[in-house]
Amino acid sequence: MLPPQPPANHLVNLNLPPSSNSNRLPTHILALQSTRSDQRFLYPTHALLLAAHCTGVPPVPILPAGSTSLPVVQLKVTSPNLFPVLQTFLLTKSYETLISGILPVSASSLASFASFPPQQRTAKLGHMLYEKSHGSMQQLMVYSDQISAFWRLICALGVFDNDTWEVVDLTWDAVLGAMNLVIQNEDAGRGRRM
Template sequence: MYQHQHPAAPLPNLQLPRTLNRPAFTEVQRDAILAVEPNLGQVPFEYIRKGLHARGEELMASINAAKVPPQLPRTRLPASFDIAPTHGTPPPTHILAVQSSPSSGRPVSDAVFLVPTHHIVLAAHCAHIPRLPVSRPQTRSSGAFAVPVMPLVVPHAEAFAPLHAFLVAHRLDRLMANLLPVPPAMLAATRTGGASAAAGPFAHVSAPQVATYLAASAAGDKMSALMALTRTVSAIWRNACALGVFDRDLWAALDFSWEVILGAMNMVATGAV
């Protein structure tokens, strides 16, 4: 475990949980994987995920190469997008039209976020996602692929992209860049003291040290800046819970970030920084 330190005093006028609750583990559905990749029927789930992680950069390159608008009104969503072929990478299988659920407590927006994806990534990582419709993008006479649009409702649509990128590429450093505005070197130091991978990816990191930096470097109204970070972490956490994502490194990143931000808020609230 990373070095853990509870805040010394309660935070004033803030209703924030001390920890992020983790739902009971649920494995992904074999039927969901079979629906999109029948040849993986006998392959263990963990082996499927490791294989996807090994191809993460290839799949991410395919996603980044797919030129679609970042947002569109729901009323203007087409049934598919034409995606130009790229050398050496398969096209995305779906364009997700991601919108926030009405239960998120905010007015329902007409805009949806468009995120290209590969169906096997979602099927192999998301235990609670509805069974995905099979997609075999058709080739147009122009050579482009017609990739279908699929609606997806999550608690916080604007926070889906960082979670999705992590599921595809499994790059913890990129995820942390979205969660904590600290120098990457603070989180990427070599493990010391005989810490093993089983101890978690932040076993070598001092949470109080990172919290001190975060509190000292927050610009403007420090508490407001830190509260904005809690909203980002909370939004990604809610999306992960809703989709049924139980990746160990993802949860370690969320837990560590939450502890660091609360520690920084306590330092600001008590005048320690």
């Protein structure tokens, strides 16, 4: 259990089992504070993962092997609650998991069209989002806000991973496609009433 606020000395003490594989353990705690509130999220993470993918995270001092304390790195970002979605993707490279972490679609439903060409995948996801929103432009705006929040997070952390940006492009294009379907259906409805 992590403390709700990082301690003054910027170290968090952990109770680790003696048989823990130190290569798999976190090397530090990322304390992400929302730019919109005082809300703070603490995430155990590994310096190597962030060094490889996040140029906006300052270098973290690595403590000696066997230490039960982890350094805390504090950053202010928008939507810190989306960091676990990003971290999971950087570890697994699962497009379906990332998309389902950003948008209200299941990873299993996305896997069914993973082998489609990019344009077909985008169109299929757009149709799924249109159906999920029940053709509501307001709900689709909520989805676009979520993509925008994720985009701001990866910009703040300095993520330059092409795969991550491909997912941002795909989700954004899919939401725009769903919005176009709403407009087309509204236009068709007006045409029938004339």
